[in-house]
Amino acid sequence: MxxxxxxxxxxxxxxxxxxxxxxxxxxxxxxxxxxxxxxxxxxxxxxxxxxxxxxxxxxxxxxxxxxxxxxxxxxxxxxxxxxxxRNPNLIQLIPMKEFKKQGMAPVRGMKITSDNGTGKIISVDGGRVKVDFNHExxxxxxxxxxxxxxxxDEDEEKIKSMIELHYSYPNMDLDKTEIKIDGDKVSIKLDEITRFDQKSYMDVTFARFRISKDIWDNMGYEKVEFVDEFEKKVEEDPEGESEE
Incomplete structure (x- = not known):
């Protein structure tokens, strides 16, 4: 087809x-x-x-x-x-002092992020640094x-594929990801490594939003929730005995 x-x-x-x-x-x-x-x-x-x-x-x-x-x-x-x-207006000269304020030592080829987006340093000349903010x-x-x-084809596999795309985490185990569909609602419980080993809260939040949007826009479900479950760990007595 x-x-x-x-x-x-x-x-x-x-x-x-x-x-x-x-x-x-x-x-x-x-x-x-x-x-x-x-x-x-x-x-x-x-x-x-x-x-x-x-x-x-x-x-x-x-x-x-x-x-x-x-x-x-x-x-x-x-x-x-x-x-x-290429837009020549996206090649900018930035004073060296701006880098010093951030504790940075600019070198040719270094990539930086600013309000203008991600740029690549193409030259360092005295007190000025030339940065190209054009896409490479x-x-x-x-x-x-x-x-x-x-x-x-299957809805559960479609949802897992979007988790795979937007998280793209090396040790992610999709077989341990739980998907529940109830009417127009999708509940997602990720495997433990994916939930707790991500780089930052903002990365996780953005990934979850992208997954949710893809589901809303392309699968017809109205609500997507992510379930975080925390289980108390019981410490074992190293000698295998309890105190009396």
Missing amino acids: AIQEGDFVRLNFTGKIKETDEVFDTTSEDIAKEADILVEDKVYGPIPIIVGGNHLLKAIDNAIIGTEAGEAIHVSVNPENGFGQ LAGKNLEYDVSVVEVI
């Missing part, structure tokens, strides 16, 4: 810069190693997305529509349909090789 907008699918992809044939992103660990872009602790393998769910570039979504599971496609993406043209792929023509591995 042909894939339609709103379908939950799992796919592999590799993205290259057309001008240089440089791989900048991939779901394959082997390709990442070969291209020297392997990210430590990143979970490699087919990723779940919703077609038309703004998880990938719109051009890729459009190319997937009408294909079938198991089909491989090649997608060319120009800057207008990718990460935009702005102005680039891109080539994607995409293969749809499967279409996800």
Whole structure:
């Protein structure tokens, strides 16, 4: 059956810069190693997305529509349909004193985050630091090789796929994630590692919102709740005996 907008699918992809044939992103660990872009602790393998769910570039979504599971496609993406043209106004000079206030020693190639977004330092000259806030792929023509591995049909598996996508946690055990559906309400109880080993409260909150929104927008359920359960741990007597 042909894939339609709103379908939950799992796919592999590799993205290259057309001008240089440089791989900048991939779901394959082997390709990442070969291209020297392997990210430590990143979970490699087919990723779940919703077609038309703004998880990938719109051009890729459009190319997937009408294909079938198991089909491989090649997608060319120009800057207008990718990460935009480069904007010279996004290259800014920042006084060195601003970095010193933050206890930072800027060096070429360092990435920083500010009110303008994420930028890359392209030069350090005396008391001024030049930072490029353009997306690294702005102005680039891109080539994607995409293969749809499967279409996800069951509602519980669709929900788990969005948890996998937005948490993307190496030790996450989806088999221990509990999903309960009652009418228009979905209750989610994550496995213990995923609940308590995340980087920050803001990361967890944002991930849960993204999961909830995908469920609201694409599955018709009105309410999503996350259940956190805390169980008291009973300490055992190291000698196996209780005091009298």
